[in-house]
Amino acid sequence: xxxxxxxxxxxxxxxxxxxxxxxxxxxxxxxxxxxxxxxxxxxxxxxxxxxxxxxxxxxxxxxxxxxxxxxxxxxxxxxxxxxxxxxxxxxxxxxxxxxxxxxxxxxxxxxxxxxxxxxxxxxxxxxxxxxxxxxxxxxxxxxxxxxxxxxxxxxxxxxxxxxxxxxxxxxxxxxxxxxxxxxxxxxxxxxxxxxxxxxxxxxxxxxxxxxxxxxxxxxxxxxxxxxxxxxxxxxxxxxxxxxxxxxxxxxxxxxxxxxxxxxxxxxxxxxxxxxxxxxxxxxxxxxxxxxxxxxxxxxxxxxxxxxxxxxxxxxxxxxxxxxxxxxxxxxxxxxxxxxxxxxxxxxxxxxxxxxxxxxxxxxxxxxxxxxxxxxxxxxxxxxxxxxxxxxxxxxxxxxxxxxxxxxxxxxxxxxxxxxxxxxxxxxxxxxxxxxxxxxxxxxxxxxxxxxxxxxxxxxxxxxxxxxxxxxxxxxxxxxxxxxxxxxxxxxxxxx
Amino acid sequence: xxxxxxxxxxxxxxxxxxxxxxxxxxxxxxxxxxxxxxxxxxxxxxxxxxxxxxxxxxxxxxxxxxxxxxxxxxxxxxxxxxxxxxxxxxxxxxxxxxxxxxxxxxxxxxxxxxxxxxxxxxxxxxxxxxxxxxxxxxxxxxxxxxxxxxxxxxxxxxxxxxxxxxxxxxxxxxxxxxxxxxxxxxxxxxxxxxxxxxxxxxxxxxxxxxxxxxxxxxxxxxxxxxxxxxxxxxxxxxxxxxxxxxxxxxxxxxxxxxxxxxxxxxxxxxxxxxxxxxxxxxxxxxxxxxxxxxxxxxxxxxxxxxxxxxxxxxxxxxxxxxxxxxxxxxxxxxxxxxxxxxxxxxxxxxxxxxxxxxxxxxxxxxxxxxxxxxxxxxxxxxxxxxxxxxxxxxxxxxxxxxxxxxxxxxxxxxxxxxxxxxxxxxxxxxxxxxxxxxxxxxxxxxxxxxxxxxxxxxxxx
Numbered sequence: 012x013x014x015x016x017x018x019x020x021x022x023x024x025x026x027x028x029x030x031x032x033x034x035x036x037x038x039x040x041x042x043x044x045x046x047x048x049x050x051x052x053x054x055x056x057x058x059x060x061x062x063x064x065x066x067x068x069x070x071x072x073x074x075x076x077x078x079x080x081x082x083x084x085x086x087x088x089x090x091x092x093x094x095x096x097x098x099x100x101x102x103x104x105x106x107x108x109x110x111x112x113x114x115x116x117x118x119x120x121x122x123x124x125x126x127x128x129x130x131x132x133x134x135x136x137x138x139x140x141x142x143x144x145x146x147x148x149x150x151x152x153x154x155x156x157x158x159x160x161x162x163x164x165x166x167x168x169x170x171x172x173x174x175x176x177x178x179x180x181x182x183x184x185x186x187x188x189x190x191x192x193x194x195x196x197x198x199x200x201x202x203x204x205x206x207x208x209x210x211x212x213x214x215x216x217x218x219x220x221x222x223x224x225x226x227x228x229x230x231x232x233x234x235x236x237x238x239x240x241x242x243x244x245x246x247x248x249x250x251x252x253x254x255x256x257x258x259x260x261x262x263x264x265x266x267x268x269x270x271x272x273x274x275x276x277x278x279x280x281x282x283x284x285x286x287x288x289x290x291x292x293x294x295x296x297x298x299x300x301x302x303x304x305x306x307x308x309x310x311x312x313x314x315x316x317x318x319x320x321x322x323x324x325x326x327x328x329x330x331x332x333x334x335x336x337x338x339x340x341x342x343x344x345x346x347x348x349x350x351x352x353x354x355x356x357x358x359x360x361x362x363x364x365x366x367x368x369x370x371x372x373x374x375x376x377x378x379x380x381x382x383x384x385x386x387x388x389x390x391x392x393x394x395x396x397x398x399x400x401x402x403x404x405x406x407x408x409x410x411x412x413x414x415x416x417x418x419x420x421x422x423x424x425x426x427x428x429x430x431x432x433x434x435x436x437x438x439x440x441x442x443x444x445x446x447x448x449x450x451x452x453x454x455x456x457x458x459x460x461x462x463x464x465x466x467x468x469x470x471x472x473x474x475x476x477x478x479x480x481x482x483x484x485x486x487x488x489x490x491x492x493x494x495x496x497x498x499x500x501x502x503x504x505x506x
Numbered sequence: 507x508x509x510x511x512x513x514x515x516x517x518x519x520x521x522x523x524x525x526x527x528x529x530x531x532x533x534x535x536x537x538x539x540x541x542x543x544x545x546x547x548x549x550x551x552x553x554x555x556x557x558x559x560x561x562x563x564x565x566x567x568x569x570x571x572x573x574x575x576x577x578x579x580x581x582x583x584x585x586x587x588x589x590x591x592x593x594x595x596x597x598x599x600x601x602x603x604x605x606x607x608x609x610x611x612x613x614x615x616x617x618x619x620x621x622x623x624x625x626x627x628x629x630x631x632x633x634x635x636x637x638x639x640x641x642x643x644x645x646x647x648x649x650x651x652x653x654x655x656x657x658x659x660x661x662x663x664x665x666x667x668x669x670x671x672x673x674x675x676x677x678x679x680x681x682x683x684x685x686x687x688x689x690x691x692x693x694x695x696x697x698x699x700x701x702x703x704x705x706x707x708x709x710x711x712x713x714x715x716x717x718x719x720x721x722x723x724x725x726x727x728x729x730x731x732x733x734x735x736x737x738x739x740x741x742x743x744x745x746x747x748x749x750x751x752x753x754x755x756x757x758x759x760x761x762x763x764x765x766x767x768x769x770x771x772x773x774x775x776x777x778x779x780x781x782x783x784x785x786x787x788x789x790x791x792x793x794x795x796x797x798x799x800x801x802x803x804x805x806x807x808x809x810x811x812x813x814x815x816x817x818x819x820x821x822x823x824x825x826x827x828x829x830x831x832x833x834x835x836x837x838x839x840x841x842x843x844x845x846x847x848x849x850x851x852x853x854x855x856x857x858x859x860x861x862x863x864x865x866x867x868x869x870x871x872x873x874x875x876x877x878x879x880x881x882x883x884x885x886x887x888x889x890x891x892x893x894x895x896x897x898x899x900x901x902x903x904x905x906x907x908x909x910x911x912x913x914x915x916x917x918x919x920x921x922x923x924x925x926x927x928x929x930x931x932x933x934x935x936x937x938x939x940x941x942x943x944x945x946x947x948x949x950x951x952x953x954x955x956x957x958x959x960x961x962x963x964x965x966x967x
Contacts, residue, residue: 172947227943279932280939311589350679362535374666375659381584381593384655388591391704399701406697413669413689421676422683438538445536459584 012078012091013068019061020079020093020142023103026054027110028135035128044117047127051111051134058104058138065100075468079142093142098318098465101458102141105325106243110134113235115440116333118340125235126166129159133236137243149252150189153215153245154182160232160240169231177214177224184211185249192257201257208253209266215246216303217296219273229292234339237288238332241295244321250306255469260309264393267307271390271400273300278407282414287345290415291335297408298324298371301401305386313389314466319382319459326378326451327370330444331412334364337441338419341431347415350422356431361420363441368412370448372405378451381459513567516560517578517597517650520607523557524614524646528639535636546635547622553639554618557646558611564599565608575600575723577652596714598652602724602788602853606649609857613777613864614642620868621769630674634767637674641667645778649785653714654703657789661699661750661782665692668779671770672763684762691759695749699786702742709735715789725849727792733799740793740800744807747783751837752830753811757818758917760834764826771826772867777860780833784840784856791849805845812838817910825870833863 030050037043068074078091095103110130117125133156140152157178164171188207195201214221229237255263277297284290302324305317337360338353339345354361366377373383383405391398433441451458527549534541541549568576580595599607618638625631644663651657669692673685709731722728729736747753752760752775763775774780787804794801815834822828836859843852881888899907909915 170947170949173943176946223939223943223946226939227947276935279928280936283929283932283936312586312591315586315589350682352677354676359538369666375662384593385591387700387704388707391708395708402697402700402704406693409693409696410686410690414686417673417676417682417686421673422679424677442536455584459586463586463589 012076012094013072013074014080015061015064015068015077015095016080017060017064018080019057019064020095020103022057023054023061023107024093024135024138024142026050026057027131027138031128031131031135034131040122041119043127044114044122047114047131048111050131051107051114054134054138055104055107055111058107061095062100062104065095065097069097069464075464076144092145092148093139094144095142096144096465096468097461098469099141099144101322101461102243102248102325103138105322106137106141107134109242109325109329110137110239112329112333112440112444113239116337116437117235118337118434118437121233121235121340124167125233126159126163129163130236130239133159133239137245140245141243141248144252146189146192146253149249150185153185153212153249156240156245157182160228160236163233163236164231167231167233173227174224174231177221181211181214184208184214185253189253200259205254205257205259205262208249209258209262212246212249212254213266213269213303215249216244216299217241217246218270218300218303219276222273222277222296225296226289226292229288230286234288234332234336237292238329238336241292241299242325242329242332244299244302244324247299247302247306247321250303251469255306255309263307263309267304267390267393268397270300270303270307271394271397271404273297274304274404275400275407278404278411281411282407285346285348287335287339287347287415287419290347290411291332294371294408294411295324295328295332297404298328301383301386301404304390304401308389308393309470310389310392311463311466311470312385313393314469315459315463316382316385316387316389318462318465319455320373320379320386321382322458322462323373323377323379323382323451324371326444326447327367330367330441330448331364331371333441333444334360334367335419337433337437338364341429342427345419347418349418351419352421352423352425353431354420356425356427357433359433359438360431360441361416363445364420365413365416366445367448368416369409370452372409372412374409376449376452378448378455380452381455385459509567509571513564513576513599514578516564516567517576517599518580519560520557520564520650521580521597521646523553523560524639524642527553528636528643531632531636531639535632541632543622543626543631546632547618550618550622550635550638551615553642554611554615558608558615561604561607561611565604568599568604578650593655594653594714595656596652597650597656598715599650600724602785602849603650605853605857606785607646609860610642610645610649610778613773613860614638614645616864617769617773617777617868620772621767624769625767634671634674634770637667637671638770638773641671641774641779645782648782651715654706657786658696658699658703661786662696664779664782665689665696665750668692668763668770668774671774672766674766674770681765684759684765687762688759691749691756695746695756695783698742698749699746702739702746705735705739705742709739722792724789725791729790729792729796731793731796733797736793736796737800740790740797741803743786743790743793744800744804747786747841748807748811749783750786751780751783751841752834753783753807753837753841754814754914755916755920757811757814757831757834758913758920760830761822761824761827761913764824764830768826768867768871771830772864775830775833775867777864777867780837781840781856781860784837784844784852787841787844788849788852788856791844791847794845794847801845801847803845805842808838808841808843808845810838811841812836814838814914817906818913821907821910825873826867829863829866829870833859836863 027050034043034047065077068077076094076096079093114130136152136156140149143149161171164174184207188204188211191207192201192204195204217225274297277293277300281290281293281297302317302320305313370377370379373379387401390401530549576599578597582592583595584593625634640663644660647660648657651660669685669689672688673682675681749756760775764771812835815831815838819828819831819835822831840852840855843855
């Protein structure tokens, strides 16, 4: 396998992990925050470097996968554990950015509660999950990434029952599912393993009816931790790597239908929430369900749309969450049953809240627009009638976002005298995310190309995986795949 | 330089000019660099004048050369060639779009000039002009769009700017609630539009109006779809148009939208935005030729809206509300004209009505004062009817009066028929969700849902 020029992947992953120890032992919280920022920033720089490196290989040598160089951590049991492809190469810097921005925007009043060491550990775990394509690596990454969150809940003296029950179930499902899949002879379809893995990753994604832990987590953990546990969308990565290659078309379509229902269900719940965190949680669930719908379409357009939405959610929903977190840090928990009228006190946050919220629903000119368009097109191609649910869910989410904006920032005159002005670090961070939202929306071709390459690669991988089936099934599957992959022609130019 | 290149440059100028204004005003707010009122007013003026000059130049060239259809190909925003997926940016200048683009610039310019004085030293001055710029981009893009995706892009910008301007006076709950109401209706309309656009993609293989309307130029194009698909797409577009233009059953938002400042009311709900729905119907009018059922539906819908508008406008006790419903009446009539196939009549009607209504709405703040001055000068009521001398109303008149006063009970019907069941269902589901989590965490619902820590700023301090 082709190697990157430097061990960028290991550097990206190890930097936050190494940084966690000194950050943990430091008693000066402000210094700890600075150190955590430094390590997280270094991880981002290495992540961006690997992206450039991989893009160079991809464009010059038509490379679709690249392993890390000088594998210290990267090799073992005859596998290259850390391998990137056109999509995961994009996910690594995006994830590093998500963690860095969360650390940067933590206010001084919150630094005693927010665990920087735990955050760096989580960052390393999430990055290692995204950097591997080995099923066991992903299973371990998904399972271990729950630990820092669980520890934080314990530290905050919150009940961990809901989180523990769901995450223990997820770990059990993933481990047993992967074990069952590994033990299934290559000539057989891993029915049981596939089912267990699917249930596990859907639980991690928060798909109905396995989503109960999400709202609980958002209510009990710090907003930053909950945000960082959800927005990188590691569950969706699990679907892509663990389920997608082995699932039968009907199974994928069933998951897609369940995800469609989840998207609508969560959109409806987001609309009626009176607590801002729960609102954000259900909005996020709705978006991640929409993303899964695209993934399960198993068409190039659908997969490309899903991956575009993925990056869009990473940027926009995270920005939206950060804006909400910044407001919460100044006012405490926000109720959406009343107006707060914060616009006059913090117009910058108001504008950013609205902009990132609109980007998350795929408003034209923002990063989510093209992804949502692609996704809706592909869904309607496969399910002409049911697919319109996506449009309805997106419409409801749009109403919810503006409703939240109006309730938080308008409707009354806030009587408080405490200054709510954004600190420079917060301002710069949120501005960066907003610019990414706008630039990504105005010039989406680069991102779309990356996602498309990854989609084709994934579909080919799925095709290869299916070739291990018995001959008769294989032929049927190939036909099904071809029909699913190339079912339509988007325009009539060639006709 | 060939004529084609000149037309291309002019076409791009038409779109870029308002876009540049939006970028400048947006960037200044994003970067926290406040612009002086005079700078904003001058930028707005320059943007409108450049765009208007370019649009008029295109019109002149078209008149001189006899050209009826000038497509401006911008290129693909996104393309996946191997999948034949293109998000196509294409504009067209024809007998429909050129008048509407010029109308948009003229009325935006008028209202911009008015607003720069009307909102002088208002704390929301720059916010107003930012939304105004967004609206102007949306209108121009919608008017000149040659693909349904491009039109949708402009359509969304118009919707967002409208809702935010209704909530302009955001220190009070009422404008904000009304803004949310307008946004909700717009989202429903947008969803219908998007579904129509996707259906169109499937039927014709592309979103280009050229392909939908066949070989002929507007309005003589012949739609390339059968009667049933035409009915499906046309009905969805009619629903989208009804939402955007405040036709039945969405008329409830029209008076609510008057909560915004007068300049925005004038340009949105009197002049341009309210006509965007009918503009859409005009753009796809060849669909009506294919489906007589759709044609009938458009006529009935327009007629019902016009009748309702005229009834409601007569009982309003607020001049802006009366004008809003009067606009609805005219929009209904324009829709009927479109349904009857009188495309040019509808276009002329639309332009005339937009200009008249802008004038009336801009005059609305001072007209009462003028009216009183006039009555003082005359020494009596101008209507000639003395209070208390009105003849007794018949039961039918009373019924109609009540119906009109309650605005056809439309808001309450929509609320009780759609909104309330929807919200009740999801509130119930939310309650069950909380109970389930309470059960798992062995906490009562009230405990499990309360904030785990008192983390308001006051507590921290």
